[in-house]
Amino acid sequence: MTWGGVQRDEAELIDAARSGDSDAFGQLVWRYRDSVYTLAVRLVGPDLAPDVAQEALIRAWRAMPRFRGEAALGTWLHRITVNTAWTLRKRASRHDAQQLDEMLIDPSTGPERAGELAEVRAELGSAINQLSPGQRAVLVLRDVYGWSHAEVGRELGITQTTAKVRLHRARKRVRAILGETR
Amino acid sequence: MSNVICRLVSMVPADMPLNRVLEAHRDQCPRCQADVAHSTGMSRELSAMGGETLRAPEGLATTVMSRLPEQDGSDPRRPLVVRIALRYSVAAVIGVATVAALMAKALSRRE
Numbered sequence: 001m002t003w004g005g006v007q008r009d010e011a012e013l014i015d016a017a018r019s020g021d022s023d024a025f026g027q028l029v030w031r032y033r034d035s036v037y038t039l040a041v042r043l044v045g046p047d048l049a050p051d052v053a054q055e056a057l058i059r060a061w062r063a064m065p066r067f068r069g070e071a072a073l074g075t076w077l078h079r080i081t082v083n084t085a086w087t088l089r090k091r092a093s094r095h096d097a098q099q100l101d102e103m104l105i106d107p108s109t110g111p112e113r114a115g116e117l118a119e120v121r122a123e124l125g126s127a128i129n130q131l132s133p134g135q136r137a138v139l140v141l142r143d144v145y146g147w148s149h150a151e152v153g154r155e156l157g158i159t160q161t162t163a164k165v166r167l168h169r170a171r172k173r174v175r176a177i178l179g180e181t182r
Numbered sequence: 183m184s185n186v187i188c189r190l191v192s193m194v195p196a197d198m199p200l201n202r203v204l205e206a207h208r209d210q211c212p213r214c215q216a217d218v219a220h221s222t223g224m225s226r227e228l229s230a231m232g233g234e235t236l237r238a239p240e241g242l243a244t245t246v247m248s249r250l251p252e253q254d255g256s257d258p259r260r261p262l263v264v265r266i267a268l269r270y271s272v273a274a275v276i277g278v279a280t281v282a283a284l285m286a287k288a289l290s291r292r293e
Contacts, residue, residue: 026243061246
């Protein structure tokens with residue numbers, strides 16, 4: 001990433017964006033757009049994900065002066081994305097069940113393994129789609145992104161105990177669905 | 183009986199320790215072991231998804247940049263904070279109303 005022919009590191013871009021430099025923020029958006037979009041797809045499905053990602057990045061811009069760097073920018077953006085997805089979940093629930101099938105095929109794997117993986121992921125994606133929004137969010141954040149129960153609870157506005165119970169139910173439900181399809 | 187124990191084992195969340203009886207059962211029960219293997223495989227698949235990234239749609243970044251409002255330092259978690267505050271205030275109002283009703287009932291009985 002160049003800036004007037006000079007590479008700018010992330011800290012410099014963040015400082016500039018915090019001071020209202022939209023070009024610097026644009027470069028950060030360019031760096032993080034895929035990661036924010038991926039999380040949004042996993043939380044609300046591909047139909048609504050572009051809206052969630054857009055809204056999350058706009059909220060991030062508005063909030064940039066508050067960003068103090070206690071967490072990495074990517075983590076902070078993920079938190080905003082989770083919050084945005086969560087607040088827009090009612091809109092998400094009005095959408096038809098969305099398939100995650102087209103996502104998540106690692107291009108580095110060979111074609112045969114990629115085919116197998118695609119099948120497994122498609123089944124898993126379809127099972128995740130059948131979860132309630134609350135169960136889906138907890139499963140994605142905990143099992144896909146490896147967040148702690150405390151982080152999940154804090155970002156979703158639920159207690160750790162609720163997060164654990166939801167996770168347990170979500171895992172059981174996914175396993176039951178996979179059991180039916182296999 | 184074995185079925186019941188299998189169900190009990192499956193009801194314990196993966197990150198909670200089993201007691202000795204359940205653990206001993208799980209270690210020798212083929213059904214429970216298959217269950218554990220299935221769960222482990224699923225966890226591995228889910229965890230692998232965390233390392234993968236999808237390509238954002240063309241134009242996402244451009245759209246965001248064209249819609250940037252004024253920076254106001256607003257808390258991006260405000261909707262969540264408002265929702266939690268609302269939930270607690272509703273619970274508090276219900277609690278106060280219940281206590282008031284109970285006290286009124288007790289007072290009316292005394293009279």
